[in-house]
Each structure stands twice: as C-alpha cells, then as structure tokens.
Amino acid sequence: MSTITPNASLYERLGGAAAVDAAVNIFYRKVIADSRINHFFTGVDMDRQAAKQKAFLTMAFGGPHNYTGLDMRRGHARLVEMGLNDSHFDAVLENLASTLSELAVPADMTDEVIAIAESTRSDVLGR
Amino acid sequence: MVAIRFGTHEIDLTDGETVLDALLREGIAVPYSCRSGFCQTCLMCASQGKPPREAMQGLRDTWKASNYFLACRCKPVMDLEVRLTGDLPAPVRARVQSVQPLSQDILEIGLATDERLHYHPGQFINVESPGGLTRSYSLASVPGEDDGLLLQVRRLPGGRVSGWIHETLKPGDTLHIQGPLGDCFYCEGQPVQPLLLIGTGSGLAPLSGIARDALRQGHKGPIHLFHGSRSRDGLYLQDCLKRLAARHPQFQYTPCLSGQDIPPGCARGRVHEVAQARFPCLSGWRVFLCGHPDMVQQARMMAFMAGAAINDIYLDPFNVALT
Ligand SMILES: Cc1cc2nc3c(=O)[nH]c(=O)nc-3n(C[C@H](O)[C@H](O)[C@H](O)COP(=O)(O)OP(=O)(O)OC[C@H]3O[C@@H](n4cnc5c(N)ncnc54)[C@H](O)[C@@H]3O)c2cc1C
Ligand code: HEM
Numbered sequence: 001m002s003t004i005t006p007n008a009s010l011y012e013r014l015g016g017a018a019a020v021d022a023a024v025n026i027f028y029r030k031v032i033a034d035s036r037i038n039h040f041f042t043g044v045d046m047d048r049q050a051a052k053q054k055a056f057l058t059m060a061f062g063g064p065h066n067y068t069g070l071d072m073r074r075g076h077a078r079l080v081e082m083g084l085n086d087s088h089f090d091a092v093l094e095n096l097a098s099t100l101s102e103l104a105v106p107a108d109m110t111d112e113v114i115a116i117a118e119s120t121r122s123d124v125l126g127r
Numbered sequence: 128m129v130a131i132r133f134g135t136h137e138i139d140l141t142d143g144e145t146v147l148d149a150l151l152r153e154g155i156a157v158p159y160s161c162r163s164g165f166c167q168t169c170l171m172c173a174s175q176g177k178p179p180r181e182a183m184q185g186l187r188d189t190w191k192a193s194n195y196f197l198a199c200r201c202k203p204v205m206d207l208e209v210r211l212t213g214d215l216p217a218p219v220r221a222r223v224q225s226v227q228p229l230s231q232d233i234l235e236i237g238l239a240t241d242e243r244l245h246y247h248p249g250q251f252i253n254v255e256s257p258g259g260l261t262r263s264y265s266l267a268s269v270p271g272e273d274d275g276l277l278l279q280v281r282r283l284p285g286g287r288v289s290g291w292i293h294e295t296l297k298p299g300d301t302l303h304i305q306g307p308l309g310d311c312f313y314c315e316g317q318p319v320q321p322l323l324l325i326g327t328g329s330g331l332a333p334l335s336g337i338a339r340d341a342l343r344q345g346h347k348g349p350i351h352l353f354h355g356s357r358s359r360d361g362l363y364l365q366d367c368l369k370r371l372a373a374r375h376p377q378f379q380y381t382p383c384l385s386g387q388d389i390p391p392g393c394a395r396g397r398v399h400e401v402a403q404a405r406f407p408c409l410s411g412w413r414v415f416l417c418g419h420p421d422m423v424q425q426a427r428m429m430a431f432m433a434g435a436a437i438n439d440i441y442l443d444p445f446n447v448a449l450t
Contacts, residue, residue: 025436050437051167066162
C-alpha cells in the first residue's frame with residue numbers, strides 16, 4: 001500500500017494517471033451529452049478527442065504537463081472564433097465538478113481542481 | 128548507449144533522451160503536441176525492439192500488442208527501429224491455396240505466404256490487383272486452427288478488385304499483399320469480460336476470426352455476435368456459427384435483418400439497434416464494430432454512451448477506397 005504524505009501533490013492525492021483514465025470516459029460522455037458545448041467537440045475523431053481530454057484533465061488535476069498559457073491560447077483560438085465564451089467555460093467546469101463527484105472525490109480536492117481550471121480562463125478564452 | 132533507426136536515419140540517443148527529442152534534434156519532422164504522454168499526437172510503432180512500458184501508458188491493448196508507443200515518453204532501453212503508424216510494411220508474395228464460395232456473393236480465399244505472417248485474427252491485409260489497385264481484406268483465419276490466411280470477399284456490383292477476385296483468382300495464382308495492419312483484434316488478459324461483436328456484410332470476416340480467436344485463447348465471459356444484413360441472402364457462415372455456439376455455451380450468435388422478410392431465428396432491425404435493445408448497459412464490456420462505416424460510427428457512439436470505455440471499443444470500418 002502506498003502511504004500518502006500530507007504534502008503530496010494534488011495529482012498524487014487524486015490517484016495520478018489512473019485517476020485521469022477513470023475520469024476521462026465519464027467526463028467525455030458528459031461533454032457529448034451537453035448541448036451547450038458539444039458542438040465544439042464534433043468533427044474530431046473520438047480517440048483523438050479523448051486523448052486531448054486526458055491532457056485537459058491532467059492539467060486540471062495538477063499533473064505534469066508542458067503546456068504554456070500561450071499553448072492554451074493557440075489551442076483554443078479556433079474555438080474562440082467559433083464563439084467560445086464564459087458560459088461555455090462555466091459549462092466545462094460544471095461537467096468537471098460533476099465528474100469528480102461521481103468519482104467520489106472529496107469536496108476540498110474538487111475545489112482545488114476547479115481552481116486550477118479556473119486559472120486558465122483568460123488564456124482559453126483568448127483575453 | 129542505445130540507438131534508434133527511422134527510415135534511413137541512425138540516431139544515437141544521449142543519456143535520458145526521448146525518441147521524440149532525438150528525432151527532432153536530427154531535424155526530422157514528426158508530429159507531436161503535449162510532450163507529456165497524453166495527447167497521442169506523437170504515436171509511433173517499433174518494428175524492431177520493445178519500447179519501455181512507460182511509453183505505452185494509457186494506450187489501448189491492441190496498440191500495446193503491436194508495439195505502438197508515445198515518442199515523447201519513450202526512453203529506450205534497447206535499440207529500436209521506429210516508424211510512424213501510418214507507414215506501411217513492404218509487400219510480400221502470397222499464393223492462392225483455395226477458393227470456396229460461402230454464399231452467393233461471398234468467396235473465401237485461402238492464401239499462403241513464403242514466410243509465415245504473424246497476425247491477429249481481425250487484422251487486415253492489403254491486396255494488390257494486377258490493375259495496380261490496392262484493397263484491404265480482413266483476416267478471418269486463426270493461427271494454429273487454419274492453414275495460411277483466410278479472407279471473405281464480398282462481390283460488389285461494378286467492384287473492380289472484388290470482381291477480379293471473384294472472377295479470376297484460382298488456386299496456384301500469386302499476388303502481392305501488405306500486412307498485417309489494423310488494431311481491431313482480441314487481446315488476452317481479461318478472460319471474463321463480456322464481449323459484444325457487431326458487424327454488417329463481410330464485416331463478419333474479422334468478427335468470425337475474433338470470436339474464434341477469443342474462444343481459442345480460453346475466453347470465459349459471454350461473447351455476443353450480432354451479424355446484420357438487409358435480406359437473408361446477405362447472411363453467411365450461419366451453420367458454422369451455430370455449431371460454434373453449440374460447442375461453446377458462452378458464445379451466442381444473432382443474425383439480424385433490416386428488410387421486411389424475417390425468417391425464424393433472425394432478429395428484426397438494424398444490427399446495432401438490435402444489440403443495443405438487448406444490452407442497454409455496456410459498462411465494463413469490450414466492443415468490436417466491423418463493416419459499413421456509417422454503422423461503425425453510429426454504433427461507436429452508441430456503445431460509448433451506453434458505458435463502454437473508449438479504449439474498450441475496437442473499430443474496423445470498411446471505408447470505400449478512393450481510387
Ligand atoms: C480495413 C478494411 C477491411 C476490409 N475488409 C473486407 C473484407 O474482409 N471483405 C470484403 O469483402 N471487403 C472488405 N473491405 C472492403 C474492400 O477493401 C473493398 O473496398 C471492396 O472489396 C470494394 O472494392 P472494389 O474494388 O471491388 O470496388 P470499387 O471498384 O472500389 O467500387 C465499386 C462500387 O462499389 C461501391 N462500394 C465500395 N465499397 C462498398 C461497400 N462496402 N458497400 C456498397 N458499395 C460499395 C463504390 O462506391 C463503387 O460505386 C475492407 C475495407 C477496409 C478499409
Ligand atoms: C477549463 C479550462 C480548459 C483547459 C485547461 C483546457 C485544456 C485543453 C488542452 C490541454 C487541450 C489539448 C491541446 C492539444 O494538445 O492539442 C485542449 C483541447 C481542446 N479544448 Fe480545451 N481546455 C479548457 C477549456 C475548454 C472549453 C471551455 C472548451 C469548449 C467548450 C474546450 C474545448 C476544447 C477542444 C474542442 C479541444 C480540441 C481542439 C482541437 O483538437 O482542435 N476547452 N483543451
């Protein structure tokens with residue numbers, strides 16, 4: 001059994017890559033079913049899209065990644081042109097929070113995840 | 128020190144260097160994005176040598192079995208020959224051993240290669256016609272049960288390559304094939320997981336191979352095969368599949384017809400809709416979808432929303448060749 005030290009990273013406390021694997025199917029299913037935002041996710045192959053959602057979840061879980069704010073700007077610029085705005089961003093956060101609640105992640109850790117995602121808002125929305 | 132080979136390039140890796148970094152250092156433009164092992168943009172395949180396990184984290188089973196890996200995560204511990212996953216193996220010669228009709232418009236072709244081809248049932252090969260056209264055909268045979276390679280080729284009206292195969296191929300002929308290719312096959316390791324196999328038309332070729340392969344490897348969980356066609360003359364292998372079901376209680380075969388005239392023993396409706404009505408919850412299942420591209424895409428979404436995980440859904444859409 002692994003013991004979790006009090007100052008282990010959020011990503012480790014959530015369960016690392018295995019937690020991302022567990023969350024990605026649930027999260028992606030919610031996004032597809034959400035008519036507020038699903039039009040942003042069509043036209044890309046489901047496998048590729050799921051892989052990108054893993055990248056998203058890894059970031060939000062505080063995991064290791066090499067994305068910069070500029071990457072987030074560039075990566076979502078096409079979507080901003082399509083009309084991506086705060087309401088869509090909020091919808092993604094909502095789906096993220098309900099995914100974590102389905103996985104029985106404690107509220108304080110969920111708050112940390114949402115805070116990380118929130119910190120990317122201006123980059124994602126290209127402001 | 129380890130080295131990698133990519134095409135004509137031989138690159139010595141520096142300490143702790145990844146395959147992606149080494150390729151980029153040499154000025155070779157391979158696709159990549161996140162550099163953290165998630166986005167799968169830098170997916171590659173090792174044709175020689177075994178990539179380390181960390182480089183396969185999160186990939187589907189059949190990709191791991193085919194030595195696919197993420198270049199950005201790959202710090203090799205032995206020499207590797209690597210290629211992009213879209214690059215094809217060189218063609219080899221094959222000899223026609225047998226030609227046998229399975230129904231009015233399905234012909235079974237037996238092929239032998241000089242060197243034994245290592246493949247998984249459900250993968251496919253590319254066949255070159257004398258006219259220079261290339262078409263893909265799935266492997267319905269099971270190594271150890273069948274000699275050589277077995278294809279099931281459906282004759283299409285006006286079909287150039289399927290027409291050539293049906294009209295002219297005979298035992299003793301030689302042709303060129305490439306393969307094996309594709310990631311739609313059975314991997315051992317979860318012997319009690321329920322399996323759902325859905326196919327239309329000659330999509331039964333890969334599925335019959337996958338079902339027999341799973342049984343041969345000792346799969347214990349339920350295996351449900353749904354084969355769809357518009358009318359009854361599109362069904363084939365019925366006797367063979369019924370015998371298989373009689374021998375293996377965990378295996379069930381359901382022929383489905385979307386037309387009007389439904390003989391006893393067949394289900395009415397489109398094949399993936401029949402399967403969905405029977406199994407509305409697919410959480411924990413492994414799903415194989417083969418044949419008509421529209422059916423495959425619709426059934427993929429259906430299976431995912433019904434609870435199957437992305438990495439547990441295997442696809443073999445018979446996309447129409449563009450030339
Ligand atoms: C991965 C993969 C695996 C495949 N496995 C098999 C297999 O195991 N058995 C098998 O029989 N085929 C299989 N196919 C399909 C096969 O590769 C050819 O596309 C098919 O035989 C038609 O080729 P053709 O040259 O005879 O027809 P073409 O000369 O290319 O086309 C003739 C006409 O038929 C139409 N057409 C093409 N495909 C279809 C179709 N599926 N349904 C209805 N109309 C069509 C074309 O639009 C055209 O009008 C597979 C395809 C792929 C991509
Ligand atoms: C909450 C903060 C967000 C973060 C941290 C984030 C992160 C990411 C990451 C890491 C990628 C993968 C980039 C790559 O390597 O290609 C990505 C892609 C994507 N994101 Fe986001 N994202 C966020 C919000 C959103 C929102 C609100 C939407 C739309 C409603 C969205 C839609 C997409 C789409 C469609 C892609 C795929 C883009 C493509 O392939 O062209 N994202 N995101």
